[in-house]
Amino acid sequence: MQTILSQIQSPSDIKNMTLAQLEQLAREMRHFIIDAVATKEGHLGASLGVVELTIALHYVFDTPHDKLVWDVGHQAYGHKILTGRKDLFTTNRQKNGISGFPKRSESIYDAFGTGHSSTAISAVLGMAIAAGLNGDTDRKNIAVVGDASIASGMAFEGLNHAGVTNSNLLIILNDNAIGIDPSVGALKSYLTNVKMGKNPKSNNMIKSLNFDYTGPVDGHDLPKLIAEFQKLKDKKTPQFLHIITTKGKGLKQAEENQITYHAPGKFDKDTGELYPPQENLFPKFQDVFGWTLVELAEQNKKIIGITPAMPTGSSLRYLMEKFPERGIDVGIAEQHAVTLAGGMATEGFTVFCAIYSTFLQRAYDQVVHDIALQNLPVIFCVDRAGLVGEDGATHQGVYDIAYLNAIPNIQILAPKNVLELRNSLYTLQLHNDKPVAIRYPRGRCYIKDWKQPFEEINFNEVEPVFLGTRTVILSTGTIYKNVVDALNLIDNHQLSYYHFVQIKPLNEAFLQEILVNYDNVITVEEGTVNGGFGSLIAQYTAQNFPDIRVKNIGVKDQFIEHATVQEQMEECGLDILSLKKYFSQFTDNEIY
Numbered sequence: 001m002q003t004i005l006s007q008i009q010s011p012s013d014i015k016n017m018t019l020a021q022l023e024q025l026a027r028e029m030r031h032f033i034i035d036a037v038a039t040k041e042g043h044l045g046a047s048l049g050v051v052e053l054t055i056a057l058h059y060v061f062d063t064p065h066d067k068l069v070w071d072v073g074h075q076a077y078g079h080k081i082l083t084g085r086k087d088l089f090t091t092n093r094q095k096n097g098i099s100g101f102p103k104r105s106e107s108i109y110d111a112f113g114t115g116h117s118s119t120a121i122s123a124v125l126g127m128a129i130a131a132g133l134n135g136d137t138d139r140k141n142i143a144v145v146g147d148a149s150i151a152s153g154m155a156f157e158g159l160n161h162a163g164v165t166n167s168n169l170l171i172i173l174n175d176n177a178i179g180i181d182p183s184v185g186a187l188k189s190y191l192t193n194v195k196m197g198k199n200p201k202s203n204n205m206i207k208s209l210n211f212d213y214t215g216p217v218d219g220h221d222l223p224k225l226i227a228e229f230q231k232l233k234d235k236k237t238p239q240f241l242h243i244i245t246t247k248g249k250g251l252k253q254a255e256e257n258q259i260t261y262h263a264p265g266k267f268d269k270d271t272g273e274l275y276p277p278q279e280n281l282f283p284k285f286q287d288v289f290g291w292t293l294v295e296l297a298e299q300n301k302k303i304i305g306i307t308p309a310m311p312t313g314s315s316l317r318y319l320m321e322k323f324p325e326r327g328i329d330v331g332i333a334e335q336h337a338v339t340l341a342g343g344m345a346t347e348g349f350t351v352f353c354a355i356y357s358t359f360l361q362r363a364y365d366q367v368v369h370d371i372a373l374q375n376l377p378v379i380f381c382v383d384r385a386g387l388v389g390e391d392g393a394t395h396q397g398v399y400d401i402a403y404l405n406a407i408p409n410i411q412i413l414a415p416k417n418v419l420e421l422r423n424s425l426y427t428l429q430l431h432n433d434k435p436v437a438i439r440y441p442r443g444r445c446y447i448k449d450w451k452q453p454f455e456e457i458n459f460n461e462v463e464p465v466f467l468g469t470r471t472v473i474l475s476t477g478t479i480y481k482n483v484v485d486a487l488n489l490i491d492n493h494q495l496s497y498y499h500f501v502q503i504k505p506l507n508e509a510f511l512q513e514i515l516v517n518y519d520n521v522i523t524v525e526e527g528t529v530n531g532g533f534g535s536l537i538a539q540y541t542a543q544n545f546p547d548i549r550v551k552n553i554g555v556k557d558q559f560i561e562h563a564t565v566q567e568q569m570e571e572c573g574l575d576i577l578s579l580k581k582y583f584s585q586f587t588d589n590e591i592y
């Protein structure tokens, strides 16, 4: 039997459907999403929760003329399926396939690229104001924002501005009471009260920002949603619709275990059960961080951990579970997390602020102005540093070395493996008197036996790995493994190799001492070549050893799109075979 979904190439194909057909479409879309994510992986719960919303929006509004922006965009799978990408959906998040997030270059229906949260209100407000300037006040500009994302500062900034404009805006709050982990903060309590009818209409904070507020409305009730949108369609001032949905709707396990099924990995599409974890897996970097922090916090009462909305992803949840008063989830609030850490540091606490490299970008000014300028001893645990794989360009953690390098006072560390990570954390809490960023990647390390007795590290020491003749490789961080493996594949190579756990301050005395011995320097890092570790080395070498040739290997100067980490490594020449090929040129000791 031909399904309804198989007949849809664009939203115009649903415009004349009956309600019964739209409801059948919702069921088919859920199956389609479940089948695809079960085998190809990706974000699941968020898209399952907005199936009715997606259909109702495209049914009532005139997309792509009306602008529709999905905040974060991890919930936009249904939108992609209805807007011409159904047949490509098996390529979701794969190399050369469609992106897991909305992307302007991918479709005219993707009005704005997203991936980082809380940007949608500002983006649609910008579109609405611009449309107004162009004389088009009829076009609807719609943002769909989750309950965790709307609590972020940037979303409030957008609401605050929008409320004093006459823009043709529709902000839809998709309230499922959870982010990746449970939503936090006073706004969450407020929304819970609204849902329970406890807030008198006169006390509605959205109304107080000059929006017309409608809700709460059952976001799985398709006729109700359609009716609401038809009412809101012709209104031309800022409108706010509050809908209530269930994350993971339609898949029992995803509804019951919303954290795991946010992005569950592969699972059985028929039963919904996760495939049993493989035995004896190597530990994740995030877990070694999380477990080690608990061990340290048991000994050191001054330790605090902070995460902006990623307790599970960063494994800070281990500390939150063990010492609830010393592990703090502030919600999607990276800027606040950084300055909060600064405030606690002024009171003598040893604060570990765990933030993904890509999300720390949002708090750059706070790192500069609130932490580094005041030389406050906050320890930034920069997780997902390096190439992150399938999330792609929006989430790459490849800029942190470069953007932190530019800031005075801050020490930057990049351990080579989980043992060095663990010992670095131990050392930092023993005696730290300045801001530090310690970076480590997504995924697993190659060392199973990670729980070894702590050893203090001298960060200024540079580790000699191979000693050769005229060419020296200098690297930092976990790319160590690829460099060693590449060199081991070359018979009788004559290259020297040193690992730097500390990037900044750069150990210039060491460089002064060793560089006299070499004609060629090759630097390797899992970060952008612009302004990173290699740039520091190149700058030092140019000033002090102008005859030495320097080659920087790292992430190239372009956005690296979704693919596996291995494919992204290959694209950047950082995989073992590419490194081997490059290093092999130097085995005969020629100057390149």
Ligand SMILES: Cc1ncc(C[n+]2csc(CCOP(=O)(O)OP(=O)(O)O)c2C)c(N)n1
Pocket: 046, 072, 074, 075, 115, 116, 117, 145, 146, 147, 148, 149, 150, 174, 176, 178, 179, 180, 181, 247, 308, 309, 310, 332, 334, 359, 362
């Ligand atoms: C600036 C930023 N910080 C953190 C994240 C990681 N993140 C992705 S989705 C998500 C939760 C979003 O929750 P909500 O807005 O309620 O949407 P839902 O998943 O419930 O649909 C978080 C924290 C992000 N994408 N951007």
Ligand SMILES: CC(=O)[C@@H](O)[C@H](O)COP(=O)(O)O
Pocket: 043, 072, 074, 115, 180, 263, 313, 384, 388, 391, 442
């Ligand atoms: C959409 C989003 O920003 C997060 O869900 C992100 O994909 C999490 O990344 P990790 O899987 O590395 O925790």
Ligand SMILES: [Mg+2]
Pocket: 146, 147, 148, 174, 175, 176, 177, 178, 179
């Ligand atoms: Mg939510």
